[in-house]
Amino acid sequence: MPDILRKKRTTFDYVKAGSLIVLAVILLILPLYISTYWLQLGFLVSSLAIGAIGLNILTGTAGQLSMAHPFFMGLGALSYVVLAGEPAETSLGPIIGFGWPPVLAMVGGVIIAGIAGLIFSPLSARLSGIYLAVASLALVFIGVHVLNTAHALSGGFNGRAAPTFELFGLVFGASENPIVILGVPFGKAELHWYLGLVVLAIGIWFGKNLLKSRTGRALKLIDSSPLTASVVGVEVMENKGKVFFLSSIYAGMGGVLYALAIGSIAPQSFDMNLSLEFFAMIVIGGLGSIGGAVVGAAFVIALPQVLQANAAALTFITQFGITTAHLANYIYGAAIILVLIFKPTGIAGLWHDLGKWIRRRSKRDSDDDVDLETKSVVAIAK
Structure with missing residues (x-):
């Protein structure tokens, strides 16, 4: 391929690639060093991050304001439990219960959520807009009601x-003969960690x-201007339907992993609070x-657990009757307000700005080198 057609790699591209490699290595070896508690938390974050990706494609990219994600997550989780149970x-x-192999039950749960x-x-x-939000919220109430009343399927309340x-x-559970790597037995938490990483990747x-x-x-064009999208030949209705279907697939997969992460399904796990968290x-x-969806999921889900683990160091706050759970709500509530006011593009926007700064700095250094080389050539010519 001619050099002119090749995309020139910048310093930021190498920084980004190196960061991803380092992150991947760290995530792969973490089960050798951290406790079961943090591995289970990581698996929980992975399950909800998958759902967050689906919602971000639907809402952040296509502009469809849906609150039905807990419904499709609950449906995926319920389908898995019924098919594999x-x-x-x-x-x-x-x-x-149908006693299916868990892998087939997982696929079945995702398909049912997609349907x-x-x-x-x-x-x-x-x-x-608000009309879709209200209509989709109705699905959440329906889902919670079904989980509460359909005892034969969900176990009831x-x-x-x-x-x-x-x-x-x-x-992926307790085993008498677990796999041992570098002296570390790989049990339920370790295997779930890798399952979450693979599916999330x-x-x-x-x-x-x-x-x-x-x-x-x-x-993206539909989000910015449906009329313009229609004029240039984009099937607006068809694409809106497709992205909602895709989002429900992500939610179904997240729901199956969520059920595995918490070990059960219960109506209160898939209520409107989960919509707000998403x-x-x-x-x-x-x-x-x-x-950004993955980082946001890690922030919202892990923050209460991190605060709880460090509760002893927060007595100057908890002595006023503020629990670590309340403190976590205050923190990410404040984070939402700050993001909306000062940085609507969120954490991903900060990363993007860092990339632009590195590219500008790299280009400036490159231009300085060219100027220096030019001056040297002129000096030699004289």
């Missing part, structure tokens, strides 16, 4: 345990490629950014 008898009645999104997509394509995940004969890769594709550019994730991380 075994039938049982309880004091409140029989529990339905539900596909059914709702014609309505979502015709609504926008008390929920139902999530079956242990298995892959290629490897049980696939979700990030697919999302980034989607945004770079023709479909991604069409979604919006906090994508706003803080940066609307329309795949990486």
